[in-house]
Amino acid sequence: MYRYIIRRLLMLPILLFGVSILIFGMLQFLTPYERAALYVSDIPKREGAIDDIVEKYGLNDPFYEQYGRWIGNVLKGDLGFSKTGKQPVAELIKTYFPATAELALWAAFPLIYIGIQLGILSATHQNSLLDWFVRTFAVIGWSFPTFVFGLLMLMIFYAKLDWFPAGRLSDWAAQAIASEGFRQITRMHSFDALLNGRLDIFWDALRHIILPVITLSYLSWALLMRVTRSSMLEVMRQEYVNTARAKGLANRDVVNRHARPNAMIPVVTIGGLTLVGLLSGLVITETIFNYRGMGYFFAQAASQLDVITVLGFAMFNGAILVLGNLVVDILYGFIDPRVRLS
Amino acid sequence: MTFKKLVRTFFRNPLAVLGLVLLLFFVAVAILAPVLAPPVGERGRLNPYRIPRDGFSAPPEPPSEEHPFGTTEGQYDIYYGVVWGTRTAFQVGIAMTVATLLIGLVVGSIAAYYGGWVDELLMRIVEIFQAFPFLLAAITLSAVLQAKLGKGLLTGMIALVAFGWTTYARLIRGDILAVRQRDYVLAARSVGVKDLTILVRHIIPNAIFPTIVLASMRIGDYVLSFAGLSFLGLGTEVGYADWGQLISFARNWIPALAEHWYILVYPGAAIVLFVLAWNLVGDAFRDIMDPRLQGSR
Numbered sequence: 001m002y003r004y005i006i007r008r009l010l011m012l013p014i015l016l017f018g019v020s021i022l023i024f025g026m027l028q029f030l031t032p033y034e035r036a037a038l039y040v041s042d043i044p045k046r047e048g049a050i051d052d053i054v055e056k057y058g059l060n061d062p063f064y065e066q067y068g069r070w071i072g073n074v075l076k077g078d079l080g081f082s083k084t085g086k087q088p089v090a091e092l093i094k095t096y097f098p099a100t101a102e103l104a105l106w107a108a109f110p111l112i113y114i115g116i117q118l119g120i121l122s123a124t125h126q127n128s129l130l131d132w133f134v135r136t137f138a139v140i141g142w143s144f145p146t147f148v149f150g151l152l153m154l155m156i157f158y159a160k161l162d163w164f165p166a167g168r169l170s171d172w173a174a175q176a177i178a179s180e181g182f183r184q185i186t187r188m189h190s191f192d193a194l195l196n197g198r199l200d201i202f203w204d205a206l207r208h209i210i211l212p213v214i215t216l217s218y219l220s221w222a223l224l225m226r227v228t229r230s231s232m233l234e235v236m237r238q239e240y241v242n243t244a245r246a247k248g249l250a251n252r253d254v255v256n257r258h259a260r261p262n263a264m265i266p267v268v269t270i271g272g273l274t275l276v277g278l279l280s281g282l283v284i285t286e287t288i289f290n291y292r293g294m295g296y297f298f299a300q301a302a303s304q305l306d307v308i309t310v311l312g313f314a315m316f317n318g319a320i321l322v323l324g325n326l327v328v329d330i331l332y333g334f335i336d337p338r339v340r341l342s
Numbered sequence: 343m344t345f346k347k348l349v350r351t352f353f354r355n356p357l358a359v360l361g362l363v364l365l366l367f368f369v370a371v372a373i374l375a376p377v378l379a380p381p382v383g384e385r386g387r388l389n390p391y392r393i394p395r396d397g398f399s400a401p402p403e404p405p406s407e408e409h410p411f412g413t414t415e416g417q418y419d420i421y422y423g424v425v426w427g428t429r430t431a432f433q434v435g436i437a438m439t440v441a442t443l444l445i446g447l448v449v450g451s452i453a454a455y456y457g458g459w460v461d462e463l464l465m466r467i468v469e470i471f472q473a474f475p476f477l478l479a480a481i482t483l484s485a486v487l488q489a490k491l492g493k494g495l496l497t498g499m500i501a502l503v504a505f506g507w508t509t510y511a512r513l514i515r516g517d518i519l520a521v522r523q524r525d526y527v528l529a530a531r532s533v534g535v536k537d538l539t540i541l542v543r544h545i546i547p548n549a550i551f552p553t554i555v556l557a558s559m560r561i562g563d564y565v566l567s568f569a570g571l572s573f574l575g576l577g578t579e580v581g582y583a584d585w586g587q588l589i590s591f592a593r594n595w596i597p598a599l600a601e602h603w604y605i606l607v608y609p610g611a612a613i614v615l616f617v618l619a620w621n622l623v624g625d626a627f628r629d630i631m632d633p634r635l636q637g638s639r
Contacts, residue, residue, distance in 0.1 A: 020468035034489060039448045055408045093491040136357065139625060144567050148610040155599035155606060166596065195620035277475050284477070284570055288593070298478070303575040314474065314482045321474050325475050 004333045008089070008326055019318040020074065023311050024067050030307075032059035038083075038307050077310030084301045089312030092231065092297060098187035099168060099293035103216075104278040106190070106209050111217040111278075112271045118221060119228025119267075124255055134225065141213070142222035147221060150288035151213045164211050166290045173204040177263060212289045216282075227270045228263065235263040265336045269328060276324030279317075351630050361622025368616055372428045379425040380385045391426055391583045395417045402595065402602045412604040415591040418581060420604065424612045426583030431616055434568045435498060436562030443557050446510025446549065453511070454518035455541050465515070468508045477570055479505040484576045495584075498577040502567050510557060517549035524548075557633065558626025562617035569613055585613045 019294060027035065036053040054060055058069065071079075079089035122134040141149075157164045159166035167190055169177065176182060176198070184192055190209065193202035235241065236259050244258045290296070294313065301309035352358050371378065381390040396409065397417040401469040405412040413418035453464040471479075489496050521527065522545060523599035530540050572586030573593075580587065588609040595602050 003475045014466065015473055018466065019473050022470055022474075023482070026483055029486055030490055038489075077567045079405070132357075135625075139357075139621050140614075140618060141565075143562065143614050143621050145569050145573070145586070145589075145610075145613055145617075147570065148589060148606070148614060151589070151596070151599065151606050152610065154596050155603060159597055159600040175608060210392075283481065284573065287574065298481070299574050304486055305489050307486055307489060310482050314478065315473065317478055318473050321475065 001333060004059065005330055008329055012322065012326060015322050016319060019322060020071055020315060021067070023315050023318065024070055027307065027311060028063065035059050041251040072333060074315060075307050079315060080308040081299065081310070082306060082309040084304050084306040084309055085297065089309055092309070093294065093313070096292065096294040096297050099189075099291065100279060100282055100295060101187035103189060103209060103212055103282060103286070103293060104275065105188070107213045107216040107278060109277055110213060111220050114217065114269070115221040115224025116228050116264075119261065120232055120255070120263075121261075122225065123229045123232035123236065135229075138222035138225045141218045141220075144219055146215065146219055146284040147288050150211070150215045150285060153215055154288070157211060162206055166208070166211075168205070168208055168291050168293075169201075170208075173201045173333050174202055208289075208291070212282075212285050212291055215285055215289075216278065224267065224270060224274065228267050231266045232259060232263040235259045238262075265332075268335055269332055272328035272331065273325065276321055276328065279320055279324070280308065348630055352626055355629075357622050357625045358626030361626070363618045364615055364619035365623060368428055368432075368619065371425060372432050375425050375429055379422045391425045391430065393426070393581050393583050395419070395581070402591075402605045403491060404602075405604055411608040412602075413435055414536075414588065414605040415594060416581075418591075420588065420608050423583050423588045424585070424609055427585040427588060427609070427612065428616070430495070430578075430582070430584045431565045431613075434495065435565045435620075438499055438503055438506065438564040438568070439557055439561050441499075442507040443510055443554065445503070445507035446512075447514055449507070449511040450514030451518055451546060452542065454515045454522070455537075461515075464511070470512050471505055471508045474505065476505055477567060480567065480571060481574065484571055488576060493577070493579040495578055495582075496572045501571070501576075502564065506564070506567075507546055510553065513553045514550055517553055519562075521545050521549040555627055559620055559627060562620030562624070565613070565620075566617055572634070585609045585616075589613070 030038075032054045033050060036050050036059055038055070039053055039057070040050075058066060077090050079093070081087070082092055083088045085092045118138065119135050122131045125131045154166060155299055168174075173189075177184065179193070182192070182196055182198070185195055186192055190202055190205035193199070193205055241254060241259055244254045249258075282293060283299050284295070285291070286293045286295035287299045294317075297308065298313045301313070376390065381387050382394045385392065394419045396403075396413055396419065399417060400415055402415055403409065403413045403417065409419050409421060409422060414420055414423075432541055449464055449468070453461040474482075480498075480501040483504055484498050487497045487501060518541075527540060530544055535544075568577060569584075569586030569589070572584050573590045575590065578584040578587050589606060592599065592602075592606040595605065599606060
C-alpha cells in the first residue's frame with residue numbers, strides 16, 4: 001500500500017509540471033506583440049510603447065526563459081494581474097473560491113446519494129417498468145445542456161412563480177453579512193449564517209442555492225446511475241451472490257450485504273471525480289444563476305478574452321483537479337486491494 | 343453477435359427506436375433546410391447560415407404568421423435559426439468525432455505498438471491533458487485562439503478537439519493491448535507476418551470496432567459542449583445559425599422569460615431532442631455490445 005501511495009505522490013510534481021507547461025504553451029500561440037497587447041487596456045499614444053512592453057517583460061526571450069520566470073511567479077502565488085477583475089488573479093481566487101466550494105458542497109449529497117440509489121433501484125429491478133422509467137429520466141437529464149435546463153428552472157421558478165431568486169444573496173442579507181457584527185469565518189454564506197446564529201440569512205442563502213443544486217444534480221445523475229447500475233448488474237452475477245441466494249438469504253440481505261458493497265468500488269471513483277470536477281466545472285451553472293463564484297468570473301474573463309485571468313484560473317483549477325484525483329486514487333487503493341497489488 | 347441479431351435486439355428496444363426516429367427527423371430537417379427556411383435576399387444566398395433579421399429593436403417578438411417561432415433579441419428569426427442550426431449541429435458533431443477519433447487512433451496505436459517508454463510518455467501526456475475539466479480547458483483554449491483567429495466554428499472546434507481526443511487514445515490503446523494477446527495474432531506472428539502488417543491488418547480492425555461505434559454515438563456530447571462554448575460567447579459569431587448562440591440571447595431576458603418563453607423553449611427543445619436522439623441510440627448500442635449487461639438475474 002505504501003509503495004502505491006509513494007508512486008502516486010512521485011507522479012504529482014510531474015503532472016503539475018505538465019499542466020503548467022500546457023497552460024503556458026497555450027499562451028505561446030500568440031505572438032509577442034499579441035501578448036504585449038494583453039497587458040494594455042488603452043490604445044497607446046506613444047509610438048513604440050508596445051515594443052517597450054515586449055522588451056520590459058522579455059516576451060521575445062526563448063520559451064524556457066519565459067516559462068521559468070512565469071512558473072517562478074506562480075510558485076510565489078502570483079498568477080498575474082486581471083484586467084477584468086482589476087486586481088491580482090490570486091486575490092480573485094481567494095474571494096471567489098468559497099462561493100464555488102459552498103455550491104459544490106451543497107450539491108454533493110443529492111447528486112451522489114440519489115444518483116447511486118437510482119442505479120441500485122434500476123439494477124435490482126432490471127428490465128422492469130421501474131428500470132425503464134429511471135433510465136429514461138436519467139438519459140433525458142443527460143441530454144440537457146446545463147444552460148438550457150438552468151434557464152428553464154429560472155423561467156419557471158423565478159420569472160413565473162418567483163419562488164427562488166437568482167444571485168447569491170438578497171440585498172438585505174448581503175448588507176447584514178458585510179456589517180460589523182457578522183463574523184465571516186468560512187466565507188461560505190450559508191455556513192457563516194449558521195455559525196452566527198442568523199437563521200434568516202441561512203434561509204436566504206439556501207433559497208439562492210437551491211436551483212443551481214437541482215440543476216447540477218439532475219444533469220449528473222445519469223452518469224452515477226449508469227455506473228452504479230452496470231456495476232451492480234455485474235456483481236449480481238458473481239458466484240458469491242449465487243451462494244448467498246443458495247443458502248437462503250432474503251433478497252434484501254443479498255443486495256445490501258453482499259452485492260452492494262462490492263458494486264460500490266467503481267462508483268467511488270466516479271463519485272470522487274464528479275466532486276472534484278464540481279469544484280472547477282461550475283462555469284456555466286454559476287453564469288446562468290448569476291452566482292458570483294470562480295466559474296462565473298472565469299466565464300466573464302473568457303468572454304472578454306482576458307487571457308491572463310483565464311490562464312491563472314486554469315492553473316489553479318488544474319492543480320485542484322490533479323490533487324483531487326490523487327486523493328481519489330489513494331482512497332481507491334484502500335477500498336480495492338486489486339488496485340494496489342497490480 | 344451477428345449483424346441480424348444486432349438489428350433485432352436494437353429494434354426490440356422502444357427507446358432506441360424512438361431515438362432512431364428522432365435522428366432521421368433531424369437528418370431530414372438538415373437536408374431540407376433550404377426548402378423549409380429559404381434564405382432571404384442576395385446576402386442570404388451567399389451565406390445561408392446568417393439568420394435574417396426583421397428590424398433591429400431589442401425586445402423579442404412572440405410567434406406570428408411571419409415568424410412561426412417568434413424573433414429573439416435583435417429580431418433574429420428563431421425558426422430560421424433552429425432549422426439551419428440543425429446543419430451546424432451535424433457539422434460540428436461529425437467533424438469533431440472524426441478528428442478526435444483519428445488523433446486518438448494514431449496516439450493509441452503508437453503507444454500500444456511500441457510499448458515501453460514511448461507508451462509511458464504518451465500516457466503521461468494523455469493524463470496531463472485530462473488533468474483539466476474538459477469544458478474549462480476548451481474555454482481557456484478558445485479564449486486564447488479567439489484572440490488570434492477571431493470568432494467562428496473552427497476556433498471552438500479546435501479547442502474542443504484539442505482536449506477531446508484523450509479518451510479515445512486510452513480506449514484504443516487498451517483495446518489493442520487486449521487483442522494482441524489473441525491466438526490469431528500469435529498465429530500471424532508465427533508464420534512471419536511483419537509487425538506493422540499485423541497491427542494494421544489484424545489488430546486495429548478487430549480492436550477498434552467497438553470504440554468507433556461508441557464514439558460515433560458521442561456526437562451528441564460534442565454538440566452539447568460546443569453549444570456551451572457558443573452560449574458563453576466563445577463559439578460562433580452573433581447571428582450565426584447555431585443553437586447555443588441562439589439561446590444565449592435568453593440570458594439578457596431572464597426576469598422576463600415567462601413572457602418571452604419562445605426565445606428559450608424552441609431552440610432549447612431542438613438541442614435537447616437532438617442530443618437525446620444520439621444518447622438513446624448510443625445507449626442501446628452499448629447495452630448490445632456489453633455482454634455483462636445481458637440477461638443477468
